Amino acid sequence: MEILIILVPLALMLGLAGLAGFLWSLRSGQYDDLDGAAWRAIADDEPPQEAPAKR
Amino acid sequence: MQITRDFSHYVRTAGEGVQHIDLAVEGVHCAGCMAKIERGLSAIPDVTLARVNLTDRRVALEWKQGTLDPSRFIDRLAELGYKAYPYETESAEATEVAGSRFLLRCLGVAAFATLNVMMLSIPVWSGNVSDMLPEQRDFFHWLSALIALPAAAYAGQPFFRSAWRALSNKTTNMDVPISIGVCLALGMSVVETIHHAEHAYFDAAIMLLTFLLVGRFLDQNTRRRTRAVAGNLAALKAETAAKFVGPDEISQVPVAAIHPGDIVLLRPGERCAVDGTVIEGRSEIDQSLITGETLYVTAGRGTPVYAGSMNISGTLRVRVSAASEATLLAEITRLLDNALQARSRYMRLADRASRLYAPVVHATALLTVLGWVIAGASWHDAIVTGVAVLIITCPCALGLAIPTVQTVASGAMFKSGVLLNSGDAIERLAEADHIIFDKTGTLTLPDLAVTNAAEISTDIFELAGRLALSSNHAVAAAVAQAAGARSPIVGAVEEAGQGVRAVVEGVEIRLGRPSFCGAEALAGGVNLDAEASIVAFSKGTEKFILSVRQGLRPDAQAVIAALKARNIGIEILSGDREPAVRAAAHALGIAEWRAGVTPADKIARIEELKRRGARVLMVGDGMNDAPSLAAAHVSMSPISAAHLSQATADLVFLGRPLAPVVAAIDSARKALHLMRQNLWLAIGYNVLAVPIAISGVVTPLIAAAAMSGSSILVMLNSLRACSASRKIV
Numbered sequence: 001m002e003i004l005i006i007l008v009p010l011a012l013m014l015g016l017a018g019l020a021g022f023l024w025s026l027r028s029g030q031y032d033d034l035d036g037a038a039w040r041a042i043a044d045d046e047p048p049q050e051a052p053a054k055r
Numbered sequence: 056m057q058i059t060r061d062f063s064h065y066v067r068t069a070g071e072g073v074q075h076i077d078l079a080v081e082g083v084h085c086a087g088c089m090a091k092i093e094r095g096l097s098a099i100p101d102v103t104l105a106r107v108n109l110t111d112r113r114v115a116l117e118w119k120q121g122t123l124d125p126s127r128f129i130d131r132l133a134e135l136g137y138k139a140y141p142y143e144t145e146s147a148e149a150t151e152v153a154g155s156r157f158l159l160r161c162l163g164v165a166a167f168a169t170l171n172v173m174m175l176s177i178p179v180w181s182g183n184v185s186d187m188l189p190e191q192r193d194f195f196h197w198l199s200a201l202i203a204l205p206a207a208a209y210a211g212q213p214f215f216r217s218a219w220r221a222l223s224n225k226t227t228n229m230d231v232p233i234s235i236g237v238c239l240a241l242g243m244s245v246v247e248t249i250h251h252a253e254h255a256y257f258d259a260a261i262m263l264l265t266f267l268l269v270g271r272f273l274d275q276n277t278r279r280r281t282r283a284v285a286g287n288l289a290a291l292k293a294e295t296a297a298k299f300v301g302p303d304e305i306s307q308v309p310v311a312a313i314h315p316g317d318i319v320l321l322r323p324g325e326r327c328a329v330d331g332t333v334i335e336g337r338s339e340i341d342q343s344l345i346t347g348e349t350l351y352v353t354a355g356r357g358t359p360v361y362a363g364s365m366n367i368s369g370t371l372r373v374r375v376s377a378a379s380e381a382t383l384l385a386e387i388t389r390l391l392d393n394a395l396q397a398r399s400r401y402m403r404l405a406d407r408a409s410r411l412y413a414p415v416v417h418a419t420a421l422l423t424v425l426g427w428v429i430a431g432a433s434w435h436d437a438i439v440t441g442v443a444v445l446i447i448t449c450p451c452a453l454g455l456a457i458p459t460v461q462t463v464a465s466g467a468m469f470k471s472g473v474l475l476n477s478g479d480a481i482e483r484l485a486e487a488d489h490i491i492f493d494k495t496g497t498l499t500l501p502d503l504a505v506t507n508a509a510e511i512s513t514d515i516f517e518l519a520g521r522l523a524l525s526s527n528h529a530v531a532a533a534v535a536q537a538a539g540a541r542s543p544i545v546g547a548v549e550e551a552g553q554g555v556r557a558v559v560e561g562v563e564i565r566l567g568r569p570s571f572c573g574a575e576a577l578a579g580g581v582n583l584d585a586e587a588s589i590v591a592f593s594k595g596t597e598k599f600i601l602s603v604r605q606g607l608r609p610d611a612q613a614v615i616a617a618l619k620a621r622n623i624g625i626e627i628l629s630g631d632r633e634p635a636v637r638a639a640a641h642a643l644g645i646a647e648w649r650a651g652v653t654p655a656d657k658i659a660r661i662e663e664l665k666r667r668g669a670r671v672l673m674v675g676d677g678m679n680d681a682p683s684l685a686a687a688h689v690s691m692s693p694i695s696a697a698h699l700s701q702a703t704a705d706l707v708f709l710g711r712p713l714a715p716v717v718a719a720i721d722s723a724r725k726a727l728h729l730m731r732q733n734l735w736l737a738i739g740y741n742v743l744a745v746p747i748a749i750s751g752v753v754t755p756l757i758a759a760a761a762m763s764g765s766s767i768l769v770m771l772n773s774l775r776a777c778s779a780s781r782k783i784v
Contacts, residue, residue: 001191004191004194008198011171011174012171012198012202015167015170015171016167018167019163019164019167022163022167023160023163026156026159026160026163031159032108032110032111033108033109033110033111034110035109035110036089036107036108036109036110039085039086039089039109040086040089042086043086043089043090
């Protein structure tokens with residue numbers, strides 16, 4: 001059962017990484033326009049000088 | 056005089072040498088629109104960002120400072136076929152957006168904690184029946200505590216704060232039992248873990264928070280979306296005023312940039328966007344949106360004008376006053392304040408349920424503890440059982456029962472063109488059994504229409520419409536719009552107060568007063584109702600009479616019939632004159648109507664109905680309706696209503712038809728039915744679970760399963776509110 005010493009912190013780290021990712025995506029405004037994002041994914045070509053995202 | 060458009064009020068600086076503006080755009084529906092707009096705007100040199108938000112129907116634009124004028128973007132969007140206008144975030148919407156983000160963050164934290172605590176709990180549950188070492192179990196419990204305690208402290212904030220607010224006001228709400236349940240479950244689990252006990256409830260507590268946060272977030276998100284739509288509609292009305300920036304120079308500025316003391320120009324055919332006093336000029340003004348009276352008022356030096364009045368004939372200079380300076384407005388404000396204070400403190404269904412629920416649950420828990428002690432159990436075991444009762448009865452499903460239905464139902468209402476201003480409006484609307492309609496602007500359309508267009512041949516009507524384009528008169532504008540005229544007649548001359556004339560193919564045509572066109576005899580012979588304005592049109596020796604008036608909403612008759620079929624009492628209370636109200640009531644088959652009613656009389660009538668036990672739905676748009684909208688049990692306004700009324704009403708409906716009123720009532724009734732059903736489901740679950748808890752055999756596994764099972768059941772049931780009946784009439 002010594003494997004727990006590695007597995008438990010590893011699982012927690014992965015969970016925290018997921019949470020950090022979620023909070024980052026929330027802060028960078030990725031939940032501001034869910035309808036638009038759905039369509040953007042299948043749009044053919046974006047205008048070339050398009051800036052990445054609004055703050 | 057020179058006119059410029061000035062949008063500098065909306066532009067803000069977004070970092071080094073970059074300016075930013077937000078535009079509300081009408082008619083963006085799909086990916087195609089999105090790409091078209093973004094490409095079209097990015098093609099303008101020096102634009103650094105053009106991004107469409109499809110959810111909120113807005114565009115964010117950034118460009119290099121000093122290189123572009125914002126009005127260029129609006130023109131470009133108009134070329135592409137979209138109406139756009141700068142948008143300013145109201146504080147109400149900003150609060151909703153911030154609230155929505157905070158809840159989403161809480162939900163993220165709670166969901167993370169739930170997943171990780173569950174990962175630790177499942178080995179413990181299975182280990183308890185197999186061969187887990189007590190040391191390993193304690194280790195897992197401590198780890199769970201390490202995750203759950205900080206997560207609950209953060210994610211539980213919305214509930215703890217609300218519960219604290221309720222308690223410090225000496226009331227109770229659903230968040231009080233939730234907070235007590237969560238705190239006790241966590242506290243007891245820590246104590247149990249210290250004593251190396253077999254069961255800990257970290258998972259149940261944090262899972263409860265996750266489920267409840269889902270409900271809260273959905274609720275908040277609907278409100279945010281409604282606010283965004285309402286904000287766009289307000290922006291797209293593009294209310295501007297011609298403000299004097301020099302003695303002879305005017306600038307078209309947004310209303311938000313106008314301050315008391317400014318002088319604005321009000322031209323014929325314009326709707327006044329500010330409150331003020333006339334300082335120069337004479338005209339007739341239409342104050343129907345303010346008083347409900349359709350007869351024009353003569354305005355001269357010193358006459359107060361209100362936002363929403365339509366200027367008919369002459370040009371006026373108006374000095375802008377701070378609100379409530381004028382006598383009429385002050386009277387309405389006073390009545391409104393009284394009505395808002397007296398508004399019977401409606402107790403939400405959820406609060407009524409929790410007021411019954413909380414004492415019962417807490418008493419049961421106490422009795423359980425005492426019962427076990429009397430039966431000979433140790434205090435420790437008795438308290439553990441008592442806490443288990445509290446955990447299992449923690450109103451998870453109860454907390455979801457109402458917000459989930461509200462979310463789904465308001466989405467369905469949104470589709471049928473109704474926006475909700477207040478969350479509990481659905482419950483109150485479902486109870487309404489008597490409707491009071493205002494006439495002007497509510498049963499009738501706010502704009503003028505030609506009523507006898509069918510009696511005149513199309514080419515004559517079209518010619519009259521083209522001629523009308525040369526006049527500023529509001530009635531002429533209605534004729535031009537009805538005829539769909541686009542190209543004005545070259546060389547048309549307007550004679551002030553008389554009409555317009557022009558010569559086409561050697562024949563003189565005239566549009567205006569009957570005497571101007573030599574059609575007095577014809578006008579005298581036509582028996583038209585009192586509300587209509589009469590315009591004559593002559594082409595050589597041919598004479599025609601056009602009757603212009605506010606028409607009834609296209610489906611008003613069908614809607615009234617549908618409401619009657621639903622056993623709802625209907626009456627009209629109008630500030631307009633008797634003949635006009637009588638005609639409308641007769642046309643719609645409404646037996647009960649009163650004309651010439653003052654705002655105070657309207658309130659008196661509502662109070663009288665209330666005393667008789669009726670629950671009144673008030674539908675009105677005028678500023679004179681605002682106090683009665685607040686006094687009624689529940690209220691609705693069309694989107695064209697005066698600002699004050701729209702802000703007071705519980706629901707706002709869009710568009711020209713009246714059908715949203717019936718659709719909203721139907722959805723609300725269905726929603727209330729589902730809310731009650733959900734409450735019974737939640738209570739039924741408790742009736743099953745509580746005996747198990749009292750008997751002291753509850754394990755964390757049972758608690759978790761019961762909690763998620765009942766929550767999911769309630770959520771699924773709520774989804775049924777979506778299938779609101781399509782047939783309205």
